[in-house]
Amino acid sequence: MNKTLTIIWLVLVLLATVSFQIAHLGLINKTVMLLLAAITFYKGCLVVNYFMDLRSSYWVWKASIFLYLFVVLMVIAIAYLRALT
Amino acid sequence: MINSALKNGPPGDLAIWIFILAEMSVFGVLFAVYAFDRSNQVELFNLSQATLNRVSGFINTLILLTSSYFVVRAVSAIKRNDSSACAKWLIGGMLFGLIFMTVKSFEYYDEFSHGISMDTNDFYMFYIALTFFHFLHVLMGLIIFSFILFKVIRGGYTSTEYHGIETGASFWHMVDLLWIILFPLIYVMH
Numbered sequence: 501m502n503k504t505l506t507i508i509w510l511v512l513v514l515l516a517t518v519s520f521q522i523a524h525l526g527l528i529n530k531t532v533m534l535l536l537a538a539i540t541f542y543k544g545c546l547v548v549n550y551f552m553d554l555r556s557s558y559w560v561w562k563a564s565i566f567l568y569l570f571v572v573l574m575v576i577a578i579a580y581l582r583a584l585t
Numbered sequence: 586m587i588n589s590a591l592k593n594g595p596p597g598d599l600a601i602w603i604f605i606l607a608e609m610s611v612f613g614v615l616f617a618v619y620a621f622d623r624s625n626q627v628e629l630f631n632l633s634q635a636t637l638n639r640v641s642g643f644i645n646t647l648i649l650l651t652s653s654y655f656v657v658r659a660v661s662a663i664k665r666n667d668s669s670a671c672a673k674w675l676i677g678g679m680l681f682g683l684i685f686m687t688v689k690s691f692e693y694y695d696e697f698s699h700g701i702s703m704d705t706n707d708f709y710m711f712y713i714a715l716t717f718f719h720f721l722h723v724l725m726g727l728i729i730f731s732f733i734l735f736k737v738i739r740g741g742y743t744s745t746e747y748h749g750i751e752t753g754a755s756f757w758h759m760v761d762l763l764w765i766i767l768f769p770l771i772y773v774m775h
Contacts, residue, residue: 544762
């Protein structure tokens with residue numbers, strides 16, 4: 501279990517580094533914007549499943565947080581795509 | 586359905602999850618308002634965002650992720666009835682929380698000393714409001730952990746009774762989860 505948690509932490513660090521590098525290189529367009537939102541959603545899912553440990557909880561709890569992440573990130577993505585056009 | 590949800594509930598106290606959902610909703614609304622306000626003032630937001638210290642934002646992301654990892658290891662340790670390891674992981678998590686606050690304080694000091702305030706423009710108003718609101722949550726998490734650590738050291742938690750640690754950990758992971766959205770929103774996307 502601890503080995504899994506360590507791998508999850510390393511994946512989160514790697515994904516945060518990818519997001520930072522995207523900003524650092526100034527790579528911003530519609531595709532990159534959606535990629536950033538997808539990376540953020542995936543990082544959120546890892547935290548919810550493994551750090552918050554909602555994997556074994558009743559599905560409604562997990563679904564609530566996943567839905568939150570999805571809706572918030574979609575709204576942000578829509579606003580940013582609107583600004584890009 | 587309600588019985589199943591309560592019987593197989595999330596880790597920690599149910600009340601903290603209601604609090605977590607409420608806090609996340611408040612942040613969610615603020616994130617959305619920020620994004621839509623930005624779409625009306627793209628140039629201003631991009632110019633202001635460029636003045637932020639992106640490196641310190643990134644460092645703080647790594648710090649908070651590591652802190653969350655330490656906290657989850659503390660929960661894992663108490664489940665094995667290892668109070669000593671639990672205390673060590675918890676102290677590590679708290680230390681990283683303190684480092685987060687220190688880095689953020691230096692960032693604020695640098696910005697405020699350049700005359701930046703909430704009145705400067707809409708971007709800074711959102712930036713300061715969102716990050717300071719989050720900062721207060723980190724502080725609150727550290728206060729909660731101080732009480733938990735005191736109880737862990739006194740042997741108040743065992744492998745069969747660790748409800749309090751899970752409650753504090755759930756709050757801390759929410760703080761981490763919010764920063765996971767805040768970092769790309771404020772520092773990265775432009």
